[in-house]
Amino acid sequence: MKQKKQLRRLVAVLLAATLALAMAVGLAACGRKTDDTLSVRYLNFKPESAEKYQALAKLYEEQTGVKIIVETAANNTYEQTLAAKMATDEAPTLFQINGPRGYAAWKDYCADLKNTQLYQHLTDKSLAVTDGDKVVGIPYVVEGYGIIYNTAITDKYFALADKATPYTSMDQVNSFEKLKAVVEDMQKNAAALGIEGVFASTSLKSGEDWRWQTHLLNLPLYYEFQQGKLDLTDPKATEKISFSYATQFKNIFDLYIENSLTDRKLLGSKTVVDSMSEFALERCAMVQNGNWAWSQIKDVSGNKVKEENLRFMPIYTGVEGEEGQGLAVGTENFYAINSKASEEQQKAAADFIYWLYSSKDGKRYVTQELGFIAPFDTFSEGETPNDPLAREIARWMAMDQITAVPWNFTLFPSARFKEDFGASLLKYAQGGKTWEDVVRDMVAGWERESSAATL
Amino acid sequence: MYKQLNRWFPVFVLPTLAAFCVAFLVPFVMGVWLSFHRFTTVTNARFVGLENYVRAFTEDDGFLRALGFTAGFTAVSILTVNLLAFTLALLLTRRLRGTNILRSIFFMPNLIGGIVLGYVFSLLVNGLLAFWGVDITFSATYGFWGLVALNIWQLSGYMMVIYIAGLQNVPGELLEAAAIDGASAMTALRRVKIPLVMPSITICTFLTLTNSFKLFDQNLALTAGAPERQTQMLALDIYQSFYGRVGWQGVGQAKAVLFFLLVAALAALQLGLTRSREVDA
Numbered sequence: 001m002k003q004k005k006q007l008r009r010l011v012a013v014l015l016a017a018t019l020a021l022a023m024a025v026g027l028a029a030c031g032r033k034t035d036d037t038l039s040v041r042y043l044n045f046k047p048e049s050a051e052k053y054q055a056l057a058k059l060y061e062e063q064t065g066v067k068i069i070v071e072t073a074a075n076n077t078y079e080q081t082l083a084a085k086m087a088t089d090e091a092p093t094l095f096q097i098n099g100p101r102g103y104a105a106w107k108d109y110c111a112d113l114k115n116t117q118l119y120q121h122l123t124d125k126s127l128a129v130t131d132g133d134k135v136v137g138i139p140y141v142v143e144g145y146g147i148i149y150n151t152a153i154t155d156k157y158f159a160l161a162d163k164a165t166p167y168t169s170m171d172q173v174n175s176f177e178k179l180k181a182v183v184e185d186m187q188k189n190a191a192a193l194g195i196e197g198v199f200a201s202t203s204l205k206s207g208e209d210w211r212w213q214t215h216l217l218n219l220p221l222y223y224e225f226q227q228g229k230l231d232l233t234d235p236k237a238t239e240k241i242s243f244s245y246a247t248q249f250k251n252i253f254d255l256y257i258e259n260s261l262t263d264r265k266l267l268g269s270k271t272v273v274d275s276m277s278e279f280a281l282e283r284c285a286m287v288q289n290g291n292w293a294w295s296q297i298k299d300v301s302g303n304k305v306k307e308e309n310l311r312f313m314p315i316y317t318g319v320e321g322e323e324g325q326g327l328a329v330g331t332e333n334f335y336a337i338n339s340k341a342s343e344e345q346q347k348a349a350a351d352f353i354y355w356l357y358s359s360k361d362g363k364r365y366v367t368q369e370l371g372f373i374a375p376f377d378t379f380s381e382g383e384t385p386n387d388p389l390a391r392e393i394a395r396w397m398a399m400d401q402i403t404a405v406p407w408n409f410t411l412f413p414s415a416r417f418k419e420d421f422g423a424s425l426l427k428y429a430q431g432g433k434t435w436e437d438v439v440r441d442m443v444a445g446w447e448r449e450s451s452a453a454t455l
Numbered sequence: 456m457y458k459q460l461n462r463w464f465p466v467f468v469l470p471t472l473a474a475f476c477v478a479f480l481v482p483f484v485m486g487v488w489l490s491f492h493r494f495t496t497v498t499n500a501r502f503v504g505l506e507n508y509v510r511a512f513t514e515d516d517g518f519l520r521a522l523g524f525t526a527g528f529t530a531v532s533i534l535t536v537n538l539l540a541f542t543l544a545l546l547l548t549r550r551l552r553g554t555n556i557l558r559s560i561f562f563m564p565n566l567i568g569g570i571v572l573g574y575v576f577s578l579l580v581n582g583l584l585a586f587w588g589v590d591i592t593f594s595a596t597y598g599f600w601g602l603v604a605l606n607i608w609q610l611s612g613y614m615m616v617i618y619i620a621g622l623q624n625v626p627g628e629l630l631e632a633a634a635i636d637g638a639s640a641m642t643a644l645r646r647v648k649i650p651l652v653m654p655s656i657t658i659c660t661f662l663t664l665t666n667s668f669k670l671f672d673q674n675l676a677l678t679a680g681a682p683e684r685q686t687q688m689l690a691l692d693i694y695q696s697f698y699g700r701v702g703w704q705g706v707g708q709a710k711a712v713l714f715f716l717l718v719a720a721l722a723a724l725q726l727g728l729t730r731s732r733e734v735d736a
Contacts, residue, residue, distance in 0.1 A: 080698065087496040105495055105701040205592070206679035268592025268681055269581050416699035423683040430593055432682070452514060452700055 039067040040349045043085060043092035045078035048295070052369045059361060066348050082106075086338075093341045094349040097137050098332040099410025100235070103129050110136040111339035116350040118335075118357060121376045129334050130233065137334030140357070141372040144312070144329040144393040144404070145215055145290030151309045153285040156193050157186050164188075170311065176251055176318035186285065187259040193285070197261030200275035200287035202253075204267040204429060209422035211272065211288055216253065216315065217421065218328055218409045220245030223319050225408060238411050239450045246439045248317035256288070257429050264429045272296075280305055288315060291373075291389035312392040314405075327396045330407025331375070413449035420445050490708040507709035511696075517684060518710055521692035522717075525668060528599065528688065532606045532667040537659055540611045544618030545644075558619070561612035569609075573676020576605045580677075591678060598678040598686035605673050610666060614659045621655030622648065650734050657729040664725055668718050689714055 044053050050072040057068035071092065073081035078096070085091055086109060097103050103110060112134040113119050119138055122128060129137030154170050157163060164185045165178075173179050186198045203209060223245045230237040243249075257264040261284050272289075273296070279287040280300035287293075291312075297305055314325045337349045356362040358378040366372045371385040373393060384394055397404060412418060421442050427433040485497065490507055492500035511518050543561060547554050564572070580601045581590045591597045625648055633643045649656075671690035674680075680687035680695075687695070693714060697707030 083496050083704075087498045101701060108495070108499055206681050263588065265588055265593070266585070266590050269577065269590045414700040416695070419695075419699065420683070423681060426592060427682055430589070430682075432593075448515075449700065452703070 037065075037067055038344060038348050039069055040094055040345060040352055041069045041071065041090060041092045042094040042349075042352075043078075043082060043096075044070055044072045045096055047072055047075050049370055052365070056356070056362075056365050056369075059365075060352060060355065063361070064351075064355070066352065068352060079105075091338060091340065093338050093345045094353065095336055095338065097129065097334050097336045099137070099334065099407075100129055101410060101412070101414070102332075102334075103131065103136055103336075106336065107131075109336070109338050109340060111337040111346055112136065113138055113335075113337060113350070117354040118350065118376070121358070121378050123375050123377050127331065127375060137336050138353075139331040139334050139375055140353070141333050141370075142329060142331050142375045142393075143290050143292060143373070144327040144396070145288070146312045146314050146327040146396075147286050147288050148279070148293065148389065149286045149311050149313060150279070150282065150305055151311055152306065153193055153195060153282065154186075157182070157189065157285075160189060160192060162189075170313060173313065174316070174323045176248075176316040176322065179313075179316050180251075180255055183255055183259050183286075194282070195261070195285055196283050197259060198285050199256050199260040200278045200284045201260060201262040201270040202256045202264075202267050202429070203270040203272050203275050204422065204426040205269050205271055206419070206423065208271040209425065210418070212253065212425055213418045213422035214409045214412065215290070215328065216288065217249065217412075218407060219252075219315055219317055219319075219405060220249045222328075222405050222408050223248070232408070232411060240447050241443060243439055243443050243446075245317070245319065246435075246442075248319050250435055251318045252315060253425070260284070265431065267429050268426050276300065291387070291393055294387045294389045307388045310388045310392070312389065312396060314396075324401055324403055326399070326402040326404040327393060328407060329393065329397065329404040330410075332407065332410055413446060414452065416452075417445050417449040486708060487712055490705065490712045493702065493705045495702075495704065503705065507705040508713070510706050511710045511713065514706070517687070517692050517696070518689075520684070521687050521689045524595075524599070524686065525670075525688045528602060528606075528670075529664060529667040531603050532610070533660055533663045535603065535607050536610045536614055536663045536667075537656070539607060540614035540659065541618050543611065543615045544622055547615070548619055548622045558616070561615055563612065564609050565613040567609070569670075569672025570676045572605060572609060573673045576601060576608075576673075577677050580604075592681035595682060595685035598681065601677055602670070602674065602686070602688075605677060606667060606670070609673070610663055614663065617655050617659050617662075618652065621652035625651045650732075653729065653733040657726065657733065660725055660729055661722060665718060665722055668721070 042053070042057075044050060050070070053070040053072070057070050061067050071085070082092070082095060095106075095109075097106055097110065110131075114133070114135040116138070119125075119128065119135055122138060127139045128135050149170060151170070158168050165181045167173060167178065167182060170182075173182055183198050186193060186195075190197060202212065204212065220243065221241065224241060224243070225232060225238070227244070232238065257267065261278060262270060275287055276289070276293060276296040277300045278284050280297045280303040282304040294310075297303065297310075298307075312327055314322075314327050316322050316325065319325075335353055337346050339346070341349070357366060357374060357376050363374075363379060363383055366374050367379070367383050367385045371387055371390060373385060373390055374383075384390065396402060424433065424438045424441050428435060428438045489497065489500060491502060491504060493503045493507075494500035547558055547561075551557075567575075577591060580597070584590050584593070584597060589597075591601050629647055629651075630643060633647050638646065669690055670688055671694070674686070674688045674691050678686040680691060684692075684695075689710075693707050693710045696710060697704050
């Protein structure tokens with residue numbers, strides 16, 4: 001009996017000891033600093049490129065001995081993941097901010113990158129995110145968006161005997177007025193063209209409406225900022241807006257929702273994937289999106305769109321002189337280096353990104369694997385990605401007399417503003433809200449969110 | 456006895472206690488602490504006092520509107536879910552043919568994840584509304600009843616199982632005595648069965664109350680607040696304030712603390728009310 005009791009006591013002590021040990025190990029792990037070997041943690045926000053980054057990290061370690069730990073945030077959870085990771089000992093050394101607004105959130109963590117080699121090679125220094133004298137974000141990819149169209153269908157239209165417009169090619173369509181004429185006539189001849197509507201669904205489901213509340217809204221605001229000659233580096237300058245080009249926004253938005261294969265009342269449950277597959281299956285002829293959409297179009301099963309038939313055209317809205325307007329080209333991907341990491345790690349991170357954008361292997365990854373149009377002078381003319389939409393962007397950027405529209409939506413006050421505007425657009429499309437109310441709410445929302453964000 | 460308890464405490468209680476602290480108590484206390492701060496990450500927080508709480512109410516009407524919507528939704532859910540579940544339980548304790556299969560079928564919706572269910576229901580509801588040329592984002596009324604339908608579908612089976620267990624525990628001799636005394640089926644139900652399944656009613660109303668109040672996945676997948684945040688429930692509103700604006704994480708946190716207090720108070724009130732009516736056989 002006594003023996004049994006002792007045994008039990010022994011077991012109890014052992015169990016308690018195991019627990020204590022486990023806790024001690026746990027605590028020690030929490031307090032642990034870095035490994036002996038130098039490593040750089042990178043938080044990637046494009047899940048679709050996760051494997052490519054892993055392979056890249058391996059290659060870099062083979063060549064330099066520096067370990068790159070790539071962690072990837074799940075789709076649309078980058079900000080959340082970053083917030084969670086930053087609080088731990090496994091905080092990323094290298095991460096992205098999405099522009100001046102993103103910088104405001106991560107101010108305390110962004111190191112000055114002015115003296116990094118990569119910044120020296122940035123072709124257009126104005127693209128970087130700056131704070132006074134400091135350079136806090138280096139753009140590493142340029143993207144563009146506009147209206148993507150399928151020449152197989154537009155050419156069929158231009159060959160129609162009874163078409164009502166005088167144009168013979170999309171290249172002649174260089175203003176909203178001409179676009180409207182062509183689109184409306186195409187819609188009339190939809191059956192003859194074998195399509196259900198000219199434009200793909202204007203996806204206005206909550207969370208799927210960024211092509212309108214962010215990308216499309218960029219155009220009228222770009223013109224407004226330009227007209228007001230605002231200094232966009234000054235946060236005070238954009239605290240209030242008047243949405244003076246609202247009519248132009250309405251022009252193109254109405255054209256999208258009236259000449260589409262989906263009834264305007266049913267847009268609230270359409271997603272971006274819906275739109276892209278409608279386009280890929282040639283159920284429609286045009287869709288507004290950016291060069292990243294190529295992979296989506298290509299991967300739709302039963303895709304009918306041929307690579308050589310894809311073209312971009314600028315989003316014309318009816319602004320005077322828009323014949324010279326190009327695609328909307330810019331970026332919301334900026335490298336930032338964690339200022340709270342050790343000097344050594346910060347330098348290792350800077351070395352890594354410089355290697356990626358200057359060495360032969362790195363550059364091959366950038367253009368071929370990641371498919372980035374890189375904004376650095378280390379890339380020569382032939383070193384561009386190989387997909388049809390990226391080539392289209394290069395073509396538009398090289399045109400004389402055409403000015404690209406910058407991405408000013410990095411200045412939009414908050415995610416909340418965009419969500420509200422998207423919801424407002426949906427209500428308008430359904431007929432439950434007048435355009436005047438949409439404009440009024442948008443202007444008020446901008447002001448409210450600006451003051452909320454700059455507490 | 457106590458000595459015994461003390462001696463075995465480390466073995467039986469400590470592991471659970473440790474897990475409880477790490478996974479529940481610490482995050483909870485930290486959450487309350489953070490609600491008084493302005494922060495981007497939990498390690499760089501600046502004390503701001505009650506500012507977050509003030510802002511939760513003053514900056515916009517989102518929180519109060521969500522509260523109203525959630526309260527309405529919860530009230531309707533408690534009534535409909537429990538009525539339906541109790542009726543099903545009554546039917547399925549009558550030794551009908553296929554009772555077991557039917558019980559399993561009714562229980563199954565509970566095993567499907569909220570996001571998937573929300574998506575399936577959005578297809579169903581939109582398919583139905585398409586006859587009138589609209590979809591669920593068209594009006595808050597559609598969203599409300601869509602959510603209620605989803606909730607009934609998901610929760611009823613689970614509550615039914617609890618009611619069945621309660622009904623099976625009603626002693627046969629009591630029902631027999633009631634029948635001999637000339638009680639009709641209705642009287643037996645009202646005077647014998649319902650008083651005796653009061654404990655089940657307590658549990659079921661508690662579960663429907665808290666589950667409906669805390670609904671998140673289904674709300675996100677079915678309406679995501681459309682139109683214009685009118686169908687946004689409390690949990691979703693908290694999520695949106697946390698991630699919707701830079702520097703507003705603290706406000707989201709403050710709302711979450713208020714949300715906890717509210718659910719706790721309501722649940723305590725409801726438990727008190729229904730418990731007082733429980734009787735022994």
